[in-house]
Amino acid sequence: MISPSRLLPLFLLSPTLALTRGFVAYKEKGCNDPLDIWSDGVQIPNNTLLIDHSIREQGTYAGGRTYENMTFPAAHATGDMDQDAGVQFVYWKIEQPDPGCQYMMMKETPRGWQVLSQMPGDEMLRIAQEGCYYTALAPNDNVITSYCCGRDDCAVAEVEYEHKEAQDTTNGGDPPTCTVKKLYSSSPTVEDGEQIAVTRPQTCEAPPACTHSITQSRQISTAVSHFQSFSWTTEEGIDVSFEAGINFIEQSTIKTGLALNIAQSWMDETGTTLTQTNITAAQEAGRQEVGTVAFYSFTPQYDCWKGDVSCGKDNSGNEKVLENISFCQPRISTTGDPAGVFRMVYTSG
Known part of the structure; x- marks a missing residue:
């Protein structure tokens, strides 16, 4: 939270x-x-x-x-x-x-x-x-x-645009391997993700033109969230930084990095795998009121675990523990689609 x-x-x-x-x-x-x-x-x-x-x-x-x-x-x-x-x-x-x-x-x-x-x-x-x-x-x-x-x-x-994700950077070599050091609860909590637009804004002049259909798929993926920035130099002399925010770990953009290593430590702990799912055109959007401008949105739900992660030692030999890291997997409904809530958002155009 x-x-x-x-x-x-x-x-x-x-x-x-x-x-x-x-x-x-x-x-x-x-x-x-x-x-x-x-x-x-x-x-x-x-x-x-x-x-x-x-x-x-x-x-x-x-x-x-x-x-x-x-x-x-x-x-x-x-x-x-x-x-x-x-x-x-x-x-x-x-x-x-x-x-x-x-x-x-x-x-x-x-x-x-x-x-x-x-x-x-x-x-x-x-x-x-x-x-x-x-x-x-x-x-x-x-x-x-x-x-x-x-x-x-x-x-x-501006939920119709993709927000910039938090970044992790590693200079001079591979990032450290991480392990979950402390798990605050073995059972995940259900959390709401970021509200995202799944249609473009449109003007509704008269029925039946006042419905939306999802024409562009939006991806929901495994996420690591952290609301404190971390930076240190490892024993091997590698400079590592991890900015406060949310990293969405997607297969299409996967690369070696600290966020991925942290996510992997959580997947090992929770017995899950890297997960991504799409909001597809099969999911019809709802009715828009006549005389308005609106777009349709979706707020996905996640299963989240929270705890502390150990990522090796710094150049002084001290264990580097990243506290209050949340690891979140998309919830999947019984139909196989991402769980969450659709909502019409009205705007001034």
């Missing part, structure tokens, strides 16, 4: 701006009929979810402001299709963000802050322009509001 204290800070909006910006709830796509909204049985003032904490903010508000057990008593139900069961129409009026900034609304995942994601939840809405926007919400959902500003800070929210 990512500790909120490990997230990088982002400059904050001015206090006046933070207190006045928000997602204002309405019943219909014209945003003319206000919708009362409740959180934990308390009505939210002015039917407005505040946007006053950034995606990279440290402290109590880690990654945004959370509204728990949301209910929308007067919202209309979307229908009785499988993907719509229990879901209601909720529209949000949004003011123009500052230049270079985006507003985000996320749905908290069942497992909260997860080891393979820098986001506090799955995106449902990401907006760079004022307007009236749709989300599909069910009673008792937990909703997180947030914002980002600038290309680097907003990169973590």
Whole structure:
């Protein structure tokens, strides 16, 4: 699980701006009929979810402001299709963000802050322009509001692009062989991975053009995550560094490196093998609401083990132990497909 204290800070909006910006709830796509909204049985003032904490903010508000057990008593139900069961129409009026900034609304995942994601939840809405926007919400959902500003800070929210992975480097020879020194639990925990786009954004003008089909396969693979950077010189005089982040170990890009050696030590410990699986075109995406721009996303699930890994000795003869390393294998469903959750993400285009 990512500790909120490990997230990088982002400059904050001015206090006046933070207190006045928000997602204002309405019943219909014209945003003319206000919708009362409740959180934990308390009505939210002015039917407005505040946007006053950034995606990279440290402290109590880690990654945004959370509204728990949301209910929308007067919202209309979307229908009785499988993907719509229990879901209601909720529209949000949004003011123009500052230049270079985006507003985000996320749905908290069942497992909260997860080891393979820098986001506090799955995106449902990401907006760079004022307007009236749709989300599909069910009673008792937990909703997180947030914002980002600038290309680097907003990169973590651009789930339609592949994020840069953490890197390991070895200079002057082969990286050390590693072994699992301490296993915190023999049973893996189920973790949510990074939300990834599986279709391009498209405009929905009228049915039946409002469905998505997965046309580009996205790969999910064995991963090693570590939220502390390590560097040392081995007894053999080899300089090794291992940056904080997530390394996805894929057969198509496999090469000798410290991340691979660490992954191999975990595979030996857990009796697993290097695993990769694809989200394929056989998996049809869901319905998009008319008059919107959206893309379809998938959040994979992983089985993860956590522990400490010993990677030989440094040039002073001291054992080099890398602490709190997580090793994660993609979960596979009974159909043989990757386990996880599909979700439509609405945008301003």
